[in-house]
Amino acid sequence: MVQAYILIQTEVGHASxxxxxxxxxxxxxxxxxxxxxxxxxxxxxxxxxxxxxxxVVARIQRLDGIARTLTCPIVNI
Amino acid sequence: MVQAYILIQTEVGHASxxxxxxxxxxxxxxxxxxxxxxxxxxxxxxxxxxxxxxxVVARIQRLDGIARTLTCPIVNI
Amino acid sequence: MVQAYILIQTEVGHASxxxxxxxxxxxxxxxxxxxxxxxxxxxxxxxxxxxxxxxVVARIQRLDGIARTLTCPIVNI
Amino acid sequence: MVQAYILIQTEVGHASxxxxxxxxxxxxxxxxxxxxxxxxxxxxxxxxxxxxxxxVVARIQRLDGIARTLTCPIVNI
Amino acid sequence: MVQAYILIQTEVGHASxxxxxxxxxxxxxxxxxxxxxxxxxxxxxxxxxxxxxxxVVARIQRLDGIARTLTCPIVNI
Amino acid sequence: MVQAYILIQTEVGHASxxxxxxxxxxxxxxxxxxxxxxxxxxxxxxxxxxxxxxxVVARIQRLDGIARTLTCPIVNI
Amino acid sequence: MVQAYILIQTEVGHASxxxxxxxxxxxxxxxxxxxxxxxxxxxxxxxxxxxxxxxVVARIQRLDGIARTLTCPIVNI
Amino acid sequence: MVQAYILIQTEVGHASxxxxxxxxxxxxxxxxxxxxxxxxxxxxxxxxxxxxxxxVVARIQRLDGIARTLTCPIVNI
Known part of the structure; x- marks a missing residue:
């Protein structure tokens, strides 16, 4: 399994x-x-x-109001 | 109370x-x-x-011509 | 209470x-x-x-191997 | 006269x-x-x-603990 | 001949x-x-x-779904 | 007199x-x-x-195909 | 197996x-x-x-002259 | 022949x-x-x-006080 943080920039006014x-x-x-x-x-x-x-691409980015996403996979090093 | 600087990028031609x-x-x-x-x-x-x-979200980002805002809360450390 | 994500860049080789x-x-x-x-x-x-x-400043940034921190307070809007 | 905002990144632990x-x-x-x-x-x-x-260069950047400065002159347009 | 890496940001949902x-x-x-x-x-x-x-400009940037491209020519130094 | 470099990001396909x-x-x-x-x-x-x-705002940003401009005034220090 | 591009910033003068x-x-x-x-x-x-x-952390970042690395895993979507 | 703009970030206090x-x-x-x-x-x-x-690497980056350089070759398109 892979876990990740996804940092999202929304279009103005759509954050919540x-x-x-x-x-x-x-x-x-x-x-x-x-x-x-x-x-x-x-x-x-x-x-x-x-x-x-x-x-990320098929579910999150399909939502209205998303401008950019930055996926940061967690690694165990 | 919280004070902040808000750094705004406008759409081209809308700054003033x-x-x-x-x-x-x-x-x-x-x-x-x-x-x-x-x-x-x-x-x-x-x-x-x-x-x-x-x-920021409900008032400033609702204005026409705003592309991105970056909120920087002032901290007393 | 305030919660936050803190995004850290480490000096090379110090992440773990x-x-x-x-x-x-x-x-x-x-x-x-x-x-x-x-x-x-x-x-x-x-x-x-x-x-x-x-x-952030007095505890996290004091650790060896930290290059930059970016604090992102959680807001309920 | 020129006014400006100067956005400063400090070395870790030196902000205050x-x-x-x-x-x-x-x-x-x-x-x-x-x-x-x-x-x-x-x-x-x-x-x-x-x-x-x-x-900026002769006074502010001479202080200990400054990593980068970004000068943003105010314009009246 | 010149070789390059081209780093592309797509509009959300268009990467694949x-x-x-x-x-x-x-x-x-x-x-x-x-x-x-x-x-x-x-x-x-x-x-x-x-x-x-x-x-880059006449072929790649003409495709639907491209937001930004960053061309990095390979150099032999 | 003030001289400046203006760094422009165009919309894809509009650079030339x-x-x-x-x-x-x-x-x-x-x-x-x-x-x-x-x-x-x-x-x-x-x-x-x-x-x-x-x-910059009244002339350059009015042109079609401009996405962002970054004005860098020359200083004599 | 995972493949990735790793984008490296070197300290000045160390690229080659x-x-x-x-x-x-x-x-x-x-x-x-x-x-x-x-x-x-x-x-x-x-x-x-x-x-x-x-x-990346144990081998590449251990080399002299590396300032920052940015790992971009290839995904098949 | 190739012409380029080279955008330089200096260490603080070294610009001039x-x-x-x-x-x-x-x-x-x-x-x-x-x-x-x-x-x-x-x-x-x-x-x-x-x-x-x-x-860039052998001459400009060898100078004292250079933190980063960004080379932007001019293209005729």
Whole structure:
């Protein structure tokens, strides 16, 4: 299994609705509005890196109001 | 109370009108056009971090011509 | 109370030891090594924004191997 | 006269002492610690752009603990 | 001949179709979806820097779903 | 008089037409297409910082195909 | 197996020696000097994301002259 | 022949001496101190991309006080 933080920039004015919708996606553990260069920070999990990529592109990026996502897989080193 | 600087990138050609409109929002102390990677820099205040987030998302980001905002809360350390 | 994600860039070669040490600091809930533009992502909490600033500057930034930190307070909007 | 915001990144652990020392420099009106990608935000004034450049390079950048400065002159457009 | 890596940011939700279409352009050797601040990384070749610029602007940037490209020519130093 | 470099990011596919049109604006000395994070680099001059701001906002940013501009005034220090 | 591009920023003056040394590390397929915001771009492979993280932190970041690395895992989506 | 702009970030306090020394390097046409995210902007020329890379790494980056350089080759498209 792969876990990741996903740092999201929303289109202006959409931060709070994005966080709410992301929380409903299977595989997403947490999603919070934040201030700073990112607007929403998400914690998610998937079977492997490819499934994580699909979760981001096919589910999260399909939501209205998403401008950019930055996926940061957790590594155990 | 929380004070913050809000660094704004406007859509091209909208810098001066954005500064004027931001100045009229309650809680905003100053707003100036600047050159460099940001187009307008704002000083604002709110009761707490949540109210500051609302001021940015519900009031400033609702203005036409805003591309990105970056909120930098002042801390006393 | 204020919660925040803290995105850390470490000096090269120090990522894993930084995550371990950050985890021991009171107020830190989680700390993970990640790949991408940041090296360690931390979840922490403090009484208010000022106490959060102190946690970052006086405790986290004092650790060896930290190059930059970016604090993203969670907002409820 | 030219006014400017100067966005400062400090070396880790030096944010609060930098803000205090910058405040003592002639031409500096305000200097605050902030969270986010910058650590200290300064408001300053000088006779012209060249004098502003000198203020930044010869006075502010000479202080211990400064990693990068980003000068954003205010424009009236 | 000049070789280059081209780092592409796609509009949200378009990463996989962009990689497939870029692969069909003459001069492109490889194109892969990636996670992180870029969405697709391409390896390409052209006769000289000007032809490389034309390949990027006239062919790659014409595809639907491209938000930004960053061309990094390979140098032998 | 103030001189400046203006670093321009164009919308995808518009780099070459932007450079040509910027060259026709009074106050612009040079404008070239470049590869890298910026698409066009311009050298320009104006009477003072405010006039430079107006040149950028009222003339350059009005052109079709401009996504972001970054004005870097030359300083003599 | 996971493949990745690793975008490296070197300390000034070290680009060419870094590329040569990275090429000798097991798991590295290619390493080239480039111009632009990165100095060396590497293609590498590892058994999984954790092994990729170890390759970067324990082998590549240990080399002299590395300032920052940015790992971009290839995803098949 | 290849021409390029080279955007330089200097170590704090070194901007003006860097511009003066860069101007003396064969192949450099102009070098100016600027305000903003870069400290010195250089215009240079070389026989080809490889020679340009060598000019930057072997000559400019060898100077004291250089933190990062970003080479932007001019393209005729």
């Amino acid at each position: 609705e994005v966080a709410g919708r992301v929380r409903d996606i299977p595989g997403v553990d947490e999603a919070h509005d934040v201030t700073g260069p990112y607007d929403v920070i998400v914690q998610a999990r998937a079977d492997d890196v490819d499934a994580l990529g699909s979760l | 009108e954005v500064a004027g409109r931001v100045r009229d929002i309650p809680g905003v102390d100053e707003a100036h056009d600047v050159t460099g990677p940001y187009d307008v820099i704002v000083q604002a205040r709110a009761d707490d971090v949540d109210a500051l987030g609302s001021l | 030891e930084v995550a371990g040490r950050v985890r021991d600091i009171p107020g830190v809930d989680e700390a993970h090594d990640v790949t991408g533009p940041y090296d360690v992502i931390v979840q922490a909490r403090a009484d208010d924004v000022d106490a959060l600033g102190s946690l | 002492e930098v803000a205090g020392r910058v405040r003592d420099i002639p031409g500096v009106d305000e200097a605050h610690d902030v969270t986010g990608p910058y650590d200290v935000i300064v408001q300053a004034r000088a006779d012209d752009v060249d004098a502003l450049g000198s203020l | 179709e962009v990689a497939g279409r870029v692969r069909d352009i003459p001069g492109v050797d490889e194109a892969h979806d990636v996670t992180g601040p870029y969405d697709v990384i391409v390896q390409a070749r052209a006769d000289d820097v000007d032809a490389l610029g034309s390949l | 037409e932007v450079a040509g049109r910027v060259r026709d604006i009074p106050g612009v000395d040079e404008a070239h297409d470049v590869t890298g994070p910026y698409d066009v680099i311009v050298q320009a001059r104006a009477d003072d910082v405010d006039a430079l701001g107006s040149l | 020696e870094v590329a040569g040394r990275v090429r000798d590390i097991p798991g590295v397929d290619e390493a080239h000097d480039v111009t632009g915001p990165y100095d060396v771009i590497v293609q590498a492979r590892a058994d999984d994301v954790d092994a990729l993280g170890s390759l | 001496e860097v511009a003066g020394r860069v101007r003396d390097i064969p192949g450099v046409d102009e070098a100016h101190d600027v305000t903003g995210p870069y400290d010195v902007i250089v215009q240079a020329r070389a026989d080809d991309v490889d020679a340009l890379g060598s000019l």
